Amino acid sequence: MFNEAVTQGDDPGAAAAAHAHGILPSADFCEVVLEEPKADSHGDLSTNMAMQMAKTQRMAPRKIAEALIAHLDDKTGMIAQTEIAGPGFINFFIKPAAWHPVLTAIHDQDGDYGRCDLGKGMRIQIEFVSSNPTGPLHVGHGRGAAVGDSTANILKFCGYDVQKEYYINDSGRQIQTLGLSVYLRGRELIGKTVDFPETCYQGAYIRDLAAELLARDGQELFEKDEAAAIMPCARYAAEKITRGMRADLVDFGVTFDCWFSEQSLYDAGKVAADIRYFREKGLIYENDNALWFKTSDFGDEKDRVVVRQNGQTTYFASDITYHKDKFERGFQKVIDVWGADHHGYIPRMRAAVEACGYRREQFDVLLVQLVNLLRAGQPVAMSTRAGEFVTLADVVKEVGRDAARFIFLTRHYDSPLDFDLELAKQKTNDNPVYYVQYVHARIASIYRKAEANGMDLGGFSTDDLTALSTPEDVALIKALARYPEAVALAGAAMEPHRITYYLMTLAAAFHTYYNRHRVLCEDDLRLTRARLHLITAVQKVIRNGLALLGVSAPDAM
Structure with missing residues (x-):
């Protein structure tokens, strides 16, 4: 310059x-x-x-x-x-004309506008939701699903080779508890007196699962001793719940490239093999009849148990093997999306990754904060202990996939989020997803109106763009020009809310423009063609951004 x-x-x-x-x-x-x-x-x-x-x-x-x-x-x-x-x-x-090539780029690149090669083909695995198959997905899982899925979409758009994975925790103590819960409810259904512990799963869905098993197999299973009946009950319940989770996630617009079973690591002998491997390396040692991993050698505050005194492995043991397996599958970076209550687990997993021979920066965690569910501004009472909570399926059924996903992504995932069910259903500008989607639909309606009025809109030339010279024209084009940077920043920081914020800002710029300028000017077709070219670019960018969030771009509302 x-x-x-x-x-x-x-x-x-x-x-x-x-x-x-x-x-x-x-x-x-x-x-x-x-x-x-x-x-x-x-x-x-x-x-x-x-x-x-x-x-x-x-x-x-x-x-x-x-x-x-x-x-x-x-x-x-x-x-x-x-x-x-x-x-x-x-x-x-x-000069205003210097901004016009932005419109040409949007129209030429269409669905690829904003795409970049930030990742240069790096293989990334992002694992998210991974809820234990012990109950339905709740509204908090929905936020994690929206964050994980949208982050994966953005990373792909930024040139990364991304695989989405769900880790099924189908082994260990929680599965035993699930089996016991179903078994005891089944005993109740056949008329037995049962002392149902508070440590068991309390939701009504447990009784429903027991009733299904009873209808399918009769009373024999629930008349057996507890030790013989728990695992058959657990397997049936876990498989049924997992199928329900898959269906709920598909309804939410989330699919996975891989569903990975924790139990498969035990069945293949990988957990035991890794424990032997790390013992030979001197990174696992015995103390008080338990086996400990030297995570403190890699920055953790203390060493962690991998095999308890009773000989049972901990979740940490299988998590070490699972993450080691991820890298052995060829992923160059591994991203986990966890609930915020797991923040204390990060140092030990980073230590484990480093102990496996990989760099700490090859492992990242996105911590998703809680969702405060409201109805017309008032908190919705929930108790996970009593099994009373709003499921993801409930939310999607009531407000729709688009509203749920968009609102989940309106704030940084590390900030608490208020989700108002009544607001999410409103067709007003107070509803953020409606505010953005309405722009796409409004522009489609303008074209329908032009066709209905018989306007001849053919013969567009880039020379027509000289008509776009007002401050509002330039402001709207400048807003469009910021989209590639918003995508690149969202990809680099793994922060999908940047796209949501950008779309709301662009929608505001369009509403300002539309309130000040007529688009269809029957006495000036050149100006009409230029403004249609401009707002069509807005429509394309709105569509592209919503696609990254997994939200539709309707032509009518």
Whole structure:
């Protein structure tokens, strides 16, 4: 941007001459960083490089800015005006026509607009939801599902090779408890007196599962001793619940490339083999008749048990093997989406990844905070202990997939979220998903109106874009130009709420534009064609962004 003639070598004695002739004394330039000012009155782009160069050039920043502007090399003729502001900011005002290529790029690239190669094909596995198959998915799992699925979509769009995985925790103590819960409810159903422990699963779905087993197999199973009946009950219940989870997730728009069974690691002998391997390496040792992993050698606050005194392995033991298996499958980075209550588990898993020979930065965790479920502003009472909670299926049935997914993603996943069921159903601008989807539908209706009025919209030429010269035209195009950066930032930070926020900002820009300007001008078809070209670009970007969030873009509402 700045002509090389602006410099005059490194001789500090040339400073006085530089003041007089607008030439800088040193060829030592800083990197030119252009930013978008917060106030429109400060131009379209701004740089503080004159202030950064003051020490090197031994000149006042405003004098440096004058020299830079004097030797500005604007070969494309896009700059309408420059100004020096404050202590030495250089503000650039761009000609309206310089923004028109943004529209051409959107129309040419269509569904690929905003796509980038940030990932360069890196193989990433993202594992999310992974709820124990001991009960239906609840509203908190829904937020994790939306975060995981949308993050995967964004990473794919940013050039990563992404696989989505669900880890089925179908082994261990919780499965035993599930089997016991079903067995005891079945005993009740056949008229036996049962003392049902508080540690068992309390929900009505347990009784339903027991009734199904009773109807299918008769009383024989529930007349057996507890030890013989628990695992058949557990297997039936876990498989039935897992099928229900799959169906609920499909209804929510979430599918997985792989459903991975924890029990398969035990069946294949991998957990036992890894325990032997790490014992041989001196990373697992025995103490108090238990086996401990030296996670403290890799930054954890203390060592962790992998085999209890009773000989049973811990969840941590199978988690080590599971994550080791992920990397052995060729993934270069592994991302887990967990509930926020698992934050204390991160150091030990990072330690395990490093102990397996991989870099700590190859493992990342997205912690998803709780959802506060409301109805018309009032909290919805829930008790997971009593088995009384709102399931994901309940939410999707009441408010729809689109509203649920979008609202789950309106805030950073590490922040608590208020989800109001009544608000999510409203067809008003207070409902964020309606506010954004309405833009797509509104633009489709404008085209329908043009066709109904018999308007001849053919013969569009890029020359028509010269009609887009108002401040509102430029503001809307500038909003569209920010989309690729929003996608890249969302991918780099793994923060899908950036896309949601961007879409709401773009929707606001469109509503402002539409309230001030007619699109269909029957007395000026050239202007009509130009504005239709502009709002169609808005429609495409809205559609692209919603697709990353797993939300539809309707043509009518």
